[in-house]
Amino acid sequence: xxxxxxxxxxxxxxxxxxxxxxxxxxxxxxxxxxxxxxxxxxxxxxxxxxxxxxxxxxxxxxxxxxxxxxxxxxxxxxxxxxxxxxxxxxxxxxxxxxxxxxxxxxxxxxxxxxxxxxxxxxxxxxxxxxxxxxxxxxxxxxxxxxxxxxxxxxxxxxxxxxxxxxxxxxxxxxxxxxxxxxxxxxxxxxxxxxxxxxxxxxxxxxxxxxxxxxxxxxxxxxxxxxxxxxxxxxxxxxxxxxxxxxxxxxxxxxxxxxxxxxxxxxxxxxxxxxxxxxxxxxxxxxxxxxxxxxxxxxxxxxxxxxxxxxxxxxxxxxxxxxxxxxxxxxxxxxxxxxxxxxxxxxxxxxxxxxxxxxxxxxxxxxxxxxxxxxxxxxxxxxxxxxxxxxxxxxxxxxxxxxxxxxxxxxxxxxxxxxxxxxxxxxxxxxxxxxxxxxxxxxxxxxxxxxxxxxxxxxxxxxxxxxxxxxxxxxxxxxxxxxxxxxxxxxxxxxxxxxxxxxxxxxxxx
Numbered sequence: 001x002x003x004x005x006x007x008x009x010x011x012x013x014x015x016x017x018x019x020x021x022x023x024x025x026x027x028x029x030x031x032x033x034x035x036x037x038x039x040x041x042x043x044x045x046x047x048x049x050x051x052x053x054x055x056x057x058x059x060x061x062x063x064x065x066x067x068x069x070x071x072x073x074x075x076x077x078x079x080x081x082x083x084x085x086x087x088x089x090x091x092x093x094x095x096x097x098x099x100x101x102x103x104x105x106x107x108x109x110x111x112x113x114x115x116x117x118x119x120x121x122x123x124x125x126x127x128x129x130x131x132x133x134x135x136x137x138x139x140x141x142x143x144x145x146x147x148x149x150x151x152x153x154x155x156x157x158x159x160x161x162x163x164x165x166x167x168x169x170x171x172x173x174x175x176x177x178x179x180x181x182x183x184x185x186x187x188x189x190x191x192x193x194x195x196x197x198x199x200x201x202x203x204x205x206x207x208x209x210x211x212x213x214x215x216x217x218x219x220x221x222x223x224x225x226x227x228x229x230x231x232x233x234x235x236x237x238x239x240x241x242x243x244x245x246x247x248x249x250x251x252x253x254x255x256x257x258x259x260x261x262x263x264x265x266x267x268x269x270x271x272x273x274x275x276x277x278x279x280x281x282x283x284x285x286x287x288x289x290x291x292x293x294x295x296x297x298x299x300x301x302x303x304x305x306x307x308x309x310x311x312x313x314x315x316x317x318x319x320x321x322x323x324x325x326x327x328x329x330x331x332x333x334x335x336x337x338x339x340x341x342x343x344x345x346x347x348x349x350x351x352x353x354x355x356x357x358x359x360x361x362x363x364x365x366x367x368x369x370x371x372x373x374x375x376x377x378x379x380x381x382x383x384x385x386x387x388x389x390x391x392x393x394x395x396x397x398x399x400x401x402x403x404x405x406x407x408x409x410x411x412x413x414x415x416x417x418x419x420x421x422x423x424x425x426x427x428x429x430x431x432x433x434x435x436x437x438x439x440x441x442x443x444x445x446x447x448x449x450x451x452x453x454x455x456x457x458x459x460x461x462x463x464x465x466x467x468x469x470x471x472x473x474x475x476x477x478x479x480x481x482x483x484x485x486x487x488x489x490x491x492x493x494x495x496x497x498x499x500x501x502x503x504x505x506x507x508x509x
Contacts, residue, residue: 047321093142
């Protein structure tokens with residue numbers, strides 16, 4: 001897919017996470033390339049030619065799932081597709097956020113534009129029209145088991161194309177038919193296979209993973225900055241960052257993280273100030289083993305990001321249309337995305353877990369060599385300082401423990417046993433998204449505490465990089481001089497992380 005002057009062009013090539021974010025969040029406009037349109041016309045002709053042989057073809061002239069043995073009369077093929085969409089729009093629960101639905105629609109349109117689904121170009125045109133008109137279907141979160149495509153969520157999107165269901169438009173929830181009429185978009189009459197093509201595929205879970213990639217790219221640099229700032233806040237040693245240790249450990253992630261921390265802490269005046277006569281021999285694991293733990297996180301996420309790149313160029317429909325054949329397979333199965341999402345949630349739990357341990361150490365005040373007051377308050381006892389910020393971090397980490405349990409291993413059979421092994425990728429996506437949000441909170445709390453910790457070592461300064469991050473924080477959050485509500489401080493730093501304000505401090509992802 002190409003990107004020209006804020007416009008995304010669907011030409012059959014793979015999407016990128018940045019393009020998904022641009023359309024979903026920044027509302028970039030979308031268009032279908034002429035080359036893709038021509039390929040879709042040829043694919044539609046191939047489908048019609050192949051299915052004119054009087055034989056059963058799944059989803060074209062048969063029922064669906066365990067009803068696939070039921071033949072459908074030619075006069076009923078359009079009704080078959082309408083019935084499919086209506087019956088499968090059976091989601092429940094809170095509606096998905098608009099950016100998630102927009103990202104899903106975009107991934108769906110891109111897959112159909114690859115011309116292996118046999119749908120008419122008008123189907124993609126209508127999806128594009130909805131995106132450009134900022135009409136977002138109301139899609140309940142619960143309903144997909146992530147195997148035969150994200151059936152229920154995608155059916156709610158397809159329902160909008162028919163002019164049915166509800167949408168978000170202009171900041172209001174309105175009937176789809178009214179929103180389409182106001183935007184001058186005609187409701188779509190599905191032809192053979194088109195309803196099935198719209199609800200098959202991994203587009204919801206893929207969209208959520210793509211959006212999480214962008215959020216991770218904002219969180220990771222903040223994690224490294226928080227770690228470096230905590231080192232000096234606690235007057236920890238930098239001896240463990242010696243490159244020779246990581247050369248023999250032979251783990252690329254650990255080597256990269258150690259190099260980043262060395263760079264971030266380089267030039268600190270606090271670090272050398274206690275090299276002599278410091279009775280401590282070693283720092284706790286949460287400091288000393290940070291490159292190993294965070295490096296393992298970095299390496300483990302190579303697979304989710306690689307799987308995402310592959311999926312953003314995939315066709316996940318069934319059956320698939322080729323020039324001289326229609327092939328029924330299992331491309332709609334979500335396991336290639338579900339497993340990476342489970343890995344992401346697991347990896348995130350360690351990012352949050354080790355950050356919380358550093359927060360605990362910083363505020364506990366049991367190490368006299370740290371030169372920090374208990375709970376980082378100027379008046380211990382009279383004031384509680386940052387005490388309860390650590391409780392919040394601990395609560396977040398407790399929830400992370402549950403979220404780290406994989407969704408993809410608990411199988412439940414559906415469709416009268418025809419769909420007997422499901423991925424539950426959408427649940428894995430929801431867990432990973434919640435995990436990332438929780439870890440953002442924990443890292444924000446570490447930055448809040450570490451920034452306060454640096455104040456105890458003045459007039460000594462940390463490194464230029466750490467001091468620059470400290471100034472950035474202080475523009476939003478003032479030094480703690482007396483007890484105050486910490487919720488606005490935590491939220492301010494959370495927003496800084498989420499908006500990517502710490503990206504410039506790190507060179508790795």
